[in-house]
Amino acid sequence: MNAPMSGRVAIAGVAESDLGITGRTPMALQAQAVTRALAEAGLSLSDVDGYCTSDLAGEYAPSVRMAEYLGIRPTYHDTSALGGASFLSQTAHAAQAIRDGRAEVVVVGYARAPRSWNPPVPAAPLYGPGQYERMWGAPFPVTAYALAARRYLHDHGAAPEQLAAVAVAARRWAGLNPAAYRRDPITVDDVLGSRMIADPLHALDCCLVTDGGGAIVLVGEDRARDLPQRPVFILGHGDASTHMNVSSMPDLTRTAAAASGERALREAGVAVGDIDVFQIYDSFTVTVLLTMESLGLCGPGEAGPLVAAGHTAPGGDLPMNTNGGGLSYCHPGEYGIFTIIEAVRQLRGACGDRQVPGAELALAHGTGGELSATSTLILGSNR
């Protein structure tokens, strides 16, 4: 095992804010999540000396703004921005900061409220590299994911049923999670019969749009041993990007997960086959299939049949997105922090009906932009 990432920093607290349609602001939701995560960690705001977030109501210096809202004065800040993957990256940076002695209690927070808080934004003209995609007025990011999904189906002679199976598995897990936004069972036919958005992606191939926030609290191992929650250790991490705009994506069926996953697994000294539970960013159904293959869970074209056969669903041997995922549980825009929260809860054995028995090693994986940037974390409870 690689010495610099050998379980010296732990996640001591995790929490969500209110979820769904909350009537609250992004600031309020982020504050809720932070104070709840600190409370379960047995800590308080006055203990926090590091703060990380990628976004606060779209304004610059988000960690500074949120620290002010919380009334804290951090001496460690991180606003690393990889879209939905940001928080996994910030968690790894925070672990390094704690190991280096630059901080003792670091919080990673996030919230958005797209169902409740939408101040008017003046329409800006197209500018920068994005203008060559946005000039067509097509909806993004779904158009980008649909282009990748079409190519995936074409390359593997696969049918949209394989995409739909990802949504069905997510909903089965959501049925076991009281906090999930949509819990009623669905079938492949339900997905294929839902409104077509961007062929081959239907409405039920797309993530939810909900309010929600999350927070995690990191401390050094020694301190974690004195706190109430079973510590979950950060064992490995990798970041990678391959492009921003989908027209610059080198291979529409292979994501940066190939690089970020390989780095994270190598750092943790484990193989993907050792992982007990997977929390994989599911902005769209296709995101999961491409990520499974890029992480090396299976070969090209094999993810769809694996999901369709139930391997990732409750009772399967590749339990995945056990909270119901962005497809059925919660998706405020940058879902990545929830992959960490659920991984931690699984490793604590605290997931009730949806608990994966004996889970000791988890992989959490975020994807940002248009399949653009990824961040992978390996978390463990027993190392």
Added chain:
Amino acid sequence: MTRVYPSAYEDADSQPFWAALGEGRLDMPRCDDCGRHLFYPRAVCTACGSERLTWVTARGRATVHSFTTIHQRDGGSYVIALVDLAEGPRMITEIIGENAGEVAIGAEVVLDVTGDPPRPFFRLAGPAQGRDA
């Protein structure tokens, strides 16, 4: 069906692109040192790092790499595609024409600069389009 095409803020990187469209051309930078065509337009060559770039006109031929039909809430639809230009770069475009719905991966398409302001649409190549190569 109503389509909304956002307007662009033309800056030093993009002004030659939009100006050429106004004259019916799709232009892009080509590296004077290594010959690589660059799209989207940039200030440095992504292959060799050179800053010596010259704007040139694309032939207007491309091959479809992937596509999606966008379905609008009111029942309208249109086709967005990733196409590989004959010069090498890949770009996003809209496929227009009566037979746009017949688009397939691997299909040959031809440039059709049209609209106000003009944009680089493509059409399926072939005699049905009434366009020569």
